[in-house]
Every structure is written in C-alpha cells, then in structure tokens.
Amino acid sequence: MAPSFNDENSLFNFVVKEGNGVKGLVDLGLTEVPDRYIQPPHHRINNKQAAGSHENLIIDLSEFDGPNHEQVVKAIAHASETLGFFQVVNHGVPLELLESLKVVAHQFFGQPVEKKVVYLKGVSPTPLVQYGTSFVPENEKAWEWRDFVTMTYTNDAEARELWPNDCKEVVLEFIKTTSEMVQKLLQALINNLGVKVGDSRFHELTGFNTVNLNFYPPCPNPELTVGIGRHSDAGMLTVLLQDNIGGLYVRKAEPDHASPGNELWVEIPPVHGALVMNVGDSLQILSNGRYQSAEHRVRTTNTVSRVAVPIFNGPLPTTKFGPFPEIVARDGVARYKEVVYGEYLKSYFEKSLDGKKSLEFASME
Template identity: 75%
Template sequence: MATNFNNGDSLFNFVVKDGNGVKGLVDLGLTEVPCRYIQPPHHRINNQQVAGSLENVTIDLSELDGPNHDQVVRSIVHASETLGFFQVVNHGVPLKLLDSLKLAAHEFFGQPAEKKLVYLNGVSPSPLVKYGTSFVPYIEKVLEWKDYISMTYTNDADAHEFWPNDLTEVALEYIKTSSEMVQKLLQTLIGNLGVKVDDSRFHELTGRTLVNMNFYPPCPNPDLTVGVGRHSDAGMLTVLLQDGIGGLYVKKGESADSPGDDEVWIEIPPVHGALVINIGDALQILSNGRYISAEHRVRTTDIESRVSVPIFNAPLPEAKIGPFAEVVARDGVARYKEVTFEEYTKSYLKKTLDGKKSLEFASVI
C-alpha cells in the first residue's frame, strides 16, 4: 500500500485531505520516503555546512534582576543582533511542566487519526484550533516531514471550550508561566533601542499568542527530507521547547541570500531545562534591522519521534509595525515600510517557506 504513495494524488489525499499526516504514513510501515517528500539538493541539510553547535549562548535569566543585570542585557542584545537565537535557563517555567508538555504532545499525536481529525484544518469547528501537516501543503511542491496542532489563545474560557481537552491545561500553564519571561525579554530589547512604549502599545505588539505542538515521526531517509524548511518566524519572539533528540539549525549571518556552499548552519543543541528564544520578523522590522530574525530549519531523524512546542508571541492583527521613529532618527533611514501585522501575515502565509523572503513585503531598501 505504501508504495502506491508515489502517486501524488493518492498520497496527498491520504496525508493532507484525510488528515492522516506523516504519522499515518509511518504507521503503514513505510520503508522509503515518497517522492513528494524528497527535497531538492539545495534544500537539504548538508553536513558539510554545519559548523558545530551553539553551546555557549545559554543565558541565566535569574540574573536579569540581580547584580549581573547589565552583563545579561548585553548577552541578550548581542545574541539578538548577531544570530537571533539564544537559550535561557532559570526562566520561571517549571521543569516538570516542560516534561508534561513533551508527554502531552506524544500522546496527542499517538492517538488514532479519527481523534485528531476533529481539528483538521478546514474542518475544525473553531478557528482557534488547527491540526495539519507540513506548512502550506496545498501550494508546496515538496512536503515537510511534520504534523502539528496549533492553538490560538484568546482567553481561558475559549481555550477550555475549543482546545483539545488533553492539551488545554498544560498548554495554558505553559503560556502563563512564560509570559513574564517574554515581557522581560521584549522590554529589555525595546529599551535597549532607546525606545519607550506605553502599556497599550506594548499590548498591540505582543497581544497575539499561539502555542503549537509539532511532531516529527522517524523518517526512513532523513538525508532526503526536512522537518521544517528554511524560514524566519513572523512575530515578535518565539519561545521553543525542544526535546532531547535535537535537529534545530540556525543560519549564521545574513550575507548569503541564496543557497550555496558558503552557507554556515549552527545547531541549537537541546539543553535540559532550557528554552530556545528566537527573534521574529516583526521585531526585526521594528528595530530597523538591528535585531535579526535568523533563518532556521529542522532536520529529520530515523531514530525516534521528535516533538517541539513553540509559543509564538506576535502583534495583534491590526497593530502597525514599522521601524521605531527613534531608531530611524538615529539610523538616518527607514529600511522597512509600515504595514499592519495582518497584512504581513497574509503575505507570509501565501508562500512556501523560503528563507527570509517574507521580509521583502515590508522592505524598502
């Protein structure tokens, strides 16, 4: 049965339309990757391009309120200006909760397909919950080796009504226990730009929250596939929980705009108890390019299933994002135009993942 999935229509219907996802393929005993998942060579993760790991960029956030405050701020700013990624420990999110999140993700995706189909993208009774596979499978020529469920937070009542019952409590606690950390990090980064924003504006820039659970089943040919293609996140700041398997890579520097042998990718290694933080496009735009929303992508593995749990902290749809006036005055030029975040995300979601090309929508130079 699995060999028939080299017929594009039958595979697409099984994986996407019928909601079986990549997990469904693996459960059939797949021994080789169907053609629809084989990435062109320039999109694969080449071992020769990987330059070690980012072991030294782990920041102890408990010191942000202590005598080492200035040093911690410098570390956060430097990482945001040079790579767009760093890891944090002593962040205020209970370590027991992190273990519970990983377990909940495995249990959700381990359910029979009919249990997950309730939330299938296009079928789900609520726009707050979306279960699916890959990124935008209806326009992608090559699919990603990933299934996911996405839950938008509006308030606790909506979460309890619409989110999957077995994920609600753990996901809500993850959002709530990380919110103070997110606020501190964003206030630190915005303040470092010499910008002051009032509570109303800060809420505009951070008021939309989504929590995803991503599932990467073992892949029979990991060198031919990707879990997530090269991209930057659209929002302000992403908080990511990795499991212990690894596979997250970030591109070092922005000088190479097209794929090539000169690219260097750095692994963001799993650190027990740590959360990965990365800068999003909206913050790059607001900072007039000072902070970097670095490209990142995810490798597949043939060892065992991998999960990750990101929280995307983003502006409200109607919020206007453009370079802060104070930064433009200092730089002497605005590198981005002002757009609403809704306009930006509509453009972002129209395309397949392709590095940082999403930023072209707001770029003026």
C-alpha cells in the same frame, strides 16, 4: 485505503485531506519516503555545513533582576543582533511542566486519526485550533516531514472551551508561565534600542500568542528530507521547548553572503531544562534591522519520533507597526514600511517557506 505513493492525488488525499499526515505514512511501514518529500539538494541539511554551538548561547535569567542585569541584557541584545537565537536557563518555568508538555504532545499525535481530524484545517469547529501537516502542502513542491496542531490564545475561557481536551491545560500553563519572561525580554530589547513604549502600545506589539505542537515521526531517508524548511518566524519573539533529540539548525550570517548550499548552519543543542528563544520578523522590522530574525530549519531522524513546542509571540492582528521613529531618525533611513500584522501573517502563510523572503512584504525596496 492506503495511498499509492506514486500517485500524487492519492497521496495528497491520504496525507492532507483525510488528515493521516506523516504519522499515517509511517504507520503503514514504508521503507522509503515518497518523492513528494524529497527536498532539492540545496534545501537538504548537510552535516558538513553545521558548526558547533555558538558562543554565549546559554543565558542565565536568574541574573536578570539582580546586580548583573546590564550584562544579561547586553548578552541577550548581542545574540539578537547576530545569530537571532539564544537559550535561557533558570527561566522560572517548572521543569515538570516542560516534561508534561512533551508527554501530551506525543499523546495528541498518538491518537487515532479520527480524534485529530476533528481539528483539520478547513473543517475545524474553531479557527483557534488547526491540525495539519507540512506548511502549506497545497503550494509546496516538496513537503515537510512534520505534523502539527496550532492553538491560538485569546483568553483562558475560550482556550478551555475550544482547545483539545487532552493537552489544553498543560499548554495554557506553558503560555502563562512563560508570559512574564517574554514580556521582560522584549521590554529589555526595546529599551536597549533607546526606545520607550507605553503600556498600551507594548500590549499591541506583544499581545498575540499562538502555540504549536510539532511532531516529527522517524523518517527512513532523513538525508533527503526536512522536518521544517528554512524560514524565519513572523512575530516578535518565539519561545521553543525542544526535546532531548535535537535537530534545530540556525543559519549563521556571513559577510560574503554564501550561496545556497554553502552556508554555515549552527546547531542549537538540546540543554536539559532550557528554553530556546529566537527573534522574529516583527522585531527585526521594529528595530529597523538591528535585531535579526533567525533563519532556521529542522532535520529529520530515522530513529525515534520527536516533538517540539514553540510559542509564537507577536503583535495583535489589527496592529499597524513599522520601524520605531527614534531609530529611523538615528539611522537616517527606514528599511521597512509600516504593515498591519494580520496582513503580514496572511502573506506569510500563503507562500511556501523560503528563508527570510517573508520580510519582502515589509521591504521598502
């Protein structure tokens, strides 16, 4: 039964509990978004605030293991200290795989709802696969125009047994082919801080991966909605494949701390064959604030459906971590306290997305 768009309970049941999601609404042929999706004015994406692409945003990783290694590391570190975002090319991930990822993402969300609700939050046969919509719709005043499925990686055998059949092999290959790159970048960023980390500790800090397939159906009122609200990621480093439609915006840090609605946002344009990288909260904590987790958000479009596939790399859930002692000794102050990553994630997912407020969980203040 189609929901009454004016009845929040009916809408919640249709979109969230029954798993129809935003795609289910679009398939009904709606011509304007329900009130529940209308964002407060200061959360909407105003193109007048958007700057062009950031200088030195694209980094060629073919130079990483050659004579220009130091220059590449400096470029990566500079991007991580300022915008918290950069794009990489010549990264070693086959372009055919990236195209296949986009195809299987569209295929997953194009299935009948009965196939998707098998993995619905709360009823999924495994905690390793969760299908849902928005971020935490139970807690949000305004919902995001997005459906998603999250797959947590433990090992190949469990992934092949428990992940959705139609996308598991391609997603697994995406994790495998990006893993070495992510490890190299994180090792370089940590070394750049003047810190040495042993292999077992490095694994504790970087050994946890989850993958999202994000789906953004066309929206009749893109100026009133967001695909994903403003937030930073919880982990160490995120690898993102965007399609050629675009819509990702990153907040540019400003010295005068511009008020909400007046900040400057940089669009991260789609570049064929590139992968987008961004710093997460955990790397900001470990670096004692030297590296900046990037506050970002995603706009909607009224033309076509788009997909994006991020891999979130982070510490193992049982790992306790705080700022590296060497950096605290140098800085003379610890800006963050020690936290257990699993507890950080629990706090992160209990709240609505709200900029970088997730970091308050680890704040010393």
